[in-house]
Amino acid sequence: MAYVDSDFRAHYFEMLRRKRLYSGIVLAIFVLLLASGFLLANDRNAGGFLQGMPQVLDFPADVVADAAPKVAELPAHLVTYFPALLETVNIAAVSTLAGGVLAIFVSLLSTRGLARFPRPIPVFRRFMDLCRAIPEIVIALILIFVLGGGPVPAMIAIAFHTIGALGKLFSEVNENADLKPVEGLSSVGASWMQRMWLGVVPQVAPNWLSYALLRFEINVRASAILGFVGAGGIGYELKNTMSWGQGKFDEAAAIFILLFLTIVVFDQLSSAVRNRLTHGRAVL
Template structure:
């Protein structure tokens, strides 16, 4: 009886592997067919374009090299745009974190909030996360005009939903014994949050906040391409005019800034969470 069952299991496993292999082969065939069809309709073709992939970057590097020391003089010119991008990211992250804190407290099951409120607040955060910053910024630019304000609002809106989700998960993993002790002494809900919740969650809150700031710097730079100001607007203009030296300077300036922010944020996260090392 055992041998028969074993043989049936082996047969089912072999059949499953056969079906999986056929599905993979069919998927590859469909993908290759679609690629061939798209390549035929394309004016150039993928392989022909791949051979020229490095031509444009090579032109940018060559133009920057020809400028010599004049290339480095471009950095002070674009410094105000970089500062504007950093300001957009900083303001958006701070506002988004404040809103996220409120939303997370109202959506945590262990903080004694009304049960009917939790799914409502969580769906609100889902909506905030669902729309990319670029889509929100395009809509706000149409309404408010091209300026850093739509970019800051768009990034803050998305940040509120993203951090709210992370903060609520941190809240639900705290030790509830301090809350029970505070409640036994007659403390209000706000007092329990102030003295029982925040001291436990602030290290993780700070870590997520700094990580989100790094992400928002890059998002703010991208939003500049749609007229939201900052270094992205300068990069869009330089690409449009074909100014290779300015493109290289902007990319290098943005890269160095993100590396510096990443290193600073990693140091601060290690300090806040007390870790020996942080990724």
């Protein structure tokens, strides 16, 4: 018995040493890749990162210096740019809704055990990979070239990326659904749509909504960023005010405040709703 225990302990410590060795190798490779990537980017950049560090606070300082004497005009600027903020939120909302609805169908068609046609499952999975692989800004630039500037290219670009992101999350939720209700509905002759609607959706809907709310937060930020390339919304106004430079930084400060407050508000609201859905309580 003592010999067995000694052999077991030796084997355990050998496995522990091997695990630590592998972890150390992986960490070393990660550090080397991080360092080489940083050095490559720094060499290809117009200016050195380390040389530019002393100037990192120059722009915020210029904004504060320009906005401080005009603080009395800040409320008027907030009112002026509030419609642009609403446009940004509308872009994010429509994109999340459209992308989420399409993601539901794609996720159901790409989930093993639930898919209407099992053979094309890899096709739908690769389609979601494609949607996630192409950045929103690339799609938006192409659509702006075709459709012109405005909120429509931003909505399509964000919705396309949302299909891939939410579709992947939804399909993982679907795989954990209990198939017994689906089998029971199938035994009484229910169609595929009826099996999904009555047997799967009630189980996964809270998690779907939770992920959709989280994605909405991300899309608000994305729609603001796409404004810089001419896709409308408050990002477009921010680009204009920053392009003017000194004399317009007070308006840029107002836009920064609107964006910050919007992200905080939606983050808190969606967190409260997600906690209510998943844990039965709201946390603010």
